[in-house]
Structures are given as C-alpha cells and as structure tokens.
Amino acid sequence: MAIQPSSPNDELGHGAATPSSRRQRTSVSTVVARQAVMILLVALSVGFSIAMPDTFASWGNFRVMVTSQTIVLFLAIAATFVLRAGEFDLSLGSVMAFTAVALGVLTEHGVNLTLSLVIVLLAGALIGLVNGVLVVRLRVNSFIATLGMLTVLSGATFALTGGRRADVYPAGLQDAVNKEILGLPALTYAGWLLVIVVWYVYEKAPVGRMLLFTGGNPEAARLSGIPVDRLKITSFLVAAVLSAVAGLLIAGYLGSVDPGIGSSYLMTPFAAAFLGATTIEVGRYNAFGTFVGLCLLTVGITGLQLMGGALWVSDVFNGAALIVAVVFGMAVGRARG
Known part of the structure; x- marks a missing residue:
C-alpha cells in the first residue's frame, strides 16, 4: 500500500521537484542546447x-579541411551581416564568382594588380549598394531582389569570358594567398582573422548591437534613434565587399576560376x-x-x-x-x- 504524504513538506521530500532543482535542470538543458x-x-x-586514423586524423587532411573552408567562411560571415540586420542575400556566391573572373579579365588585358584590385572591390561595393537600395528604398523583398542579382551576375560572369575559365592572374596575388605560415597557407589565417574582427564588431562595437536591434525590431530601433535604413544598406554593402574579397582569394588560391563556380557556394x-x-x-x-x-x-x-x-x-x-x-x-x- 502506498504511503501518502501527510503534508506539503513531506510531499516535497518524497521526490517532487523543488524550484532549485527545476532551475538546475533548466540550466543544464540550456548549456547542452547552447553547446x-x-x-x-x-x-x-x-x-x-x-x-x-590514417586518413581523417592525418595532418594532410586537416590542412585540406581548414584551407578549403576559408572561402565559405568569408561568404558565411558576409551572410551574417545581412541576416543580423533582418534581411537575406542570395547573391554572395555570384558576387564572389563575378569578381574572381573580372580580376582575371582585367589581368589578361594588362591592368596592373593594384588597379585591378581597386576596380574589383569597388564593383563588389556597387553591387551591395544596389542590393541595399532595392531592398530598403524601393521596398523589394530581399529574397527576390538578391535572387534577381544572383541571376544577373551569373549571366554577366559568363559574358566576361565567353563561358571559358579565367586563368590569367597576377603571380603576386597567388604568391601572397598561398604563402605558407606554420604549414598553412596565408588564406587560412585571413579567414581566422576575419572571424576575430567580426566578433569584435558584433560584441564590442556599438554598430554590432545596433545591427542586432535593427534585425530584431526595426520599428523599435527607429524610435530609439537607430538609423535603420542606413544600417541595412551598409550591411548589404559590407557583405558584397567581403564576397568580393573571397573572389580575390579564390582566384589567387586556385589560379583558374570557372564562371559557374558561384552556384556551388549558394x-x-x-x-x-x-x-x-x-x-x-x-x-x-x-x-x-x-x-x-x-x-x-x-x-x-x-x-x-x-x-x-x-x-x-x-x-x-x-x-x-x-x-x-x-x-x-x-x-x-x-x-x-
């Protein structure tokens, strides 16, 4: 026969969850969820x-993994700027492909490296600005606007080379991107440095918090005096510039870029x-x-x-x-x- 508790205190003593135990379980579950x-x-x-152990756990495989993910890391970090502002940008991979191919075309036509880099980065900034204006000023849905930009850039990338691979790149760029430091190419360290810089911007700089407020509740952010429209346009611009940098890096790393490469980075x-x-x-x-x-x-x-x-x-x-x-x-x- 079951023994019934004779008082509320007895009941708590026979296994009912106390507030502290419930908080402890919640804390554990929260930690597990976060990690x-x-x-x-x-x-x-x-x-x-x-x-x-002989393949996956080898240094060679580790080197391949950390190097190959760097380009995606640039695009993923770029995507967080727009996502944090409450929008979406599908065109990042196409911006990367367009700028990589454009650099090859400029080099092939004898434009020096410094000027080529400036032109390509300005092109990326212009693409981001157009995306931002379409979404913020003209109120086009960000998914639709950037999908349209993706399509435009895909066609333009093929048009630049007539469908052939771009394979004429400055030796200086390739040497810089592939220069080995402690067994890893400089490309890898560039990706890690980007993560640290963006972490600082998001967590320590006022603009990082303003981006977060803008994406969470734009109307409340406006009432708080945050320049929501300007921040959203800037997020598209920064994302496109980072994607353009990814284009420069992949051009230097591979030395030959297929104009259709953007679709594989979507x-x-x-x-x-x-x-x-x-x-x-x-x-x-x-x-x-x-x-x-x-x-x-x-x-x-x-x-x-x-x-x-x-x-x-x-x-x-x-x-x-x-x-x-x-x-x-x-x-x-x-x-x-």
Whole structure:
C-alpha cells in the first residue's frame, strides 16, 4: 500500500521537484542546447578519427579541411551581416564568382594588380549598394531582389569570358594567398582573422548591437534613434565587399576560376550561419558560432566522403543541417516569446 504524504513538506521530500532543482535542470538543458553544435563537432571528429586514423586524423587532411573552408567562411560571415540586420542575400556566391573572373579579365588585358584590385572591390561595393537600395528604398523583398542579382551576375560572369575559365592572374596575388605560415597557407589565417574582427564588431562595437536591434525590431530601433535604413544598406554593402574579397582569394588560391563556380557556394554559407545562431550565442547570428557551424559541416562532409560517400553526400548533409538549424532557431524563438 502506498504511503501518502501527510503534508506539503513531506510531499516535497518524497521526490517532487523543488524550484532549485527545476532551475538546475533548466540550466543544464540550456548549456547542452547552447553547446549542441560544438558537442556534435567533437563527437564526429573523434568518431571519424577512430574509424580512419590514417586518413581523417592525418595532418594532410586537416590542412585540406581548414584551407578549403576559408572561402565559405568569408561568404558565411558576409551572410551574417545581412541576416543580423533582418534581411537575406542570395547573391554572395555570384558576387564572389563575378569578381574572381573580372580580376582575371582585367589581368589578361594588362591592368596592373593594384588597379585591378581597386576596380574589383569597388564593383563588389556597387553591387551591395544596389542590393541595399532595392531592398530598403524601393521596398523589394530581399529574397527576390538578391535572387534577381544572383541571376544577373551569373549571366554577366559568363559574358566576361565567353563561358571559358579565367586563368590569367597576377603571380603576386597567388604568391601572397598561398604563402605558407606554420604549414598553412596565408588564406587560412585571413579567414581566422576575419572571424576575430567580426566578433569584435558584433560584441564590442556599438554598430554590432545596433545591427542586432535593427534585425530584431526595426520599428523599435527607429524610435530609439537607430538609423535603420542606413544600417541595412551598409550591411548589404559590407557583405558584397567581403564576397568580393573571397573572389580575390579564390582566384589567387586556385589560379583558374570557372564562371559557374558561384552556384556551388549558394547554400553552404547560409547553413553555417544558421547553425552558428544555434551555438555560442543562441538566437543570434555571430562570428564564432558561424565558424563552429562551418567546422561541423566540413568535418561531417569530409568524414562521410572519406568513408566512401558519394558526391551528393555534401548536398544532403548541408541541406539537413540547414533544416535542423532553422527548426532549432524557431523553437528558441517560441521559447523566448
């Protein structure tokens, strides 16, 4: 026969959750939720290393992974500027491809490196400005506006070379991008430096907080005196310039660029950015979270491919990660609401 508690105090003593125990469980679950991506990254890294110690756990594979993800890292960080402002930019990969090919065409026609770099970066800034004006001033939905820009740039990129690869690039650029420092190309350190700089902007600089307020509640931000329209246009401009820099880096790294390369860099940056919003600072697009999210994608895809996975594994993994990240973000939003 069950013994019934004789008082509320007895009931608490027989296993009912106290406020402190509930807070403790909530705290643990919050920590796990904040670190879920990191935990999965460590688990996959350890698992693949045990399963394939001679391939996955080798220095050569590590070098390939960290180097190959740098271009995506630039695009993913670029995407966070627009996402943090509450908008969306699908044209980043096409900006990268356009500027990379444009640099090759300029070099082929004898334009010196310094002038070519200035022209290409100004072209990126102009593209971002146009995107910003379309979205902010003309009130075109950011998804539609940047999808249109993606299409325009894709056609323009092919038009620049007549469909052939751009393969004439300054030797100075290639030497600088591929210069080895402690066994890794300078390209890799550029990506890591970008993460640190953007982390500082987001977390320490007033503009980072204003971007966050703008994306969270633009009307309240306006009432607070924040220049919402200017910030949104600036976010598109910065994102496009960073994408143009990614174009310069990939041109120097590969030495030959296919005009259709932009399409292969469409979804992965956004998957990394959305995953980043589920870790480190849950619910916010942030620099270190984006970096961790991209590391998870890189480790997962590389490990599966080394185990014999087909080429389509990367698309499936990126798509699944994006869906999970968005669903998690919606759940966090509902919980906070």
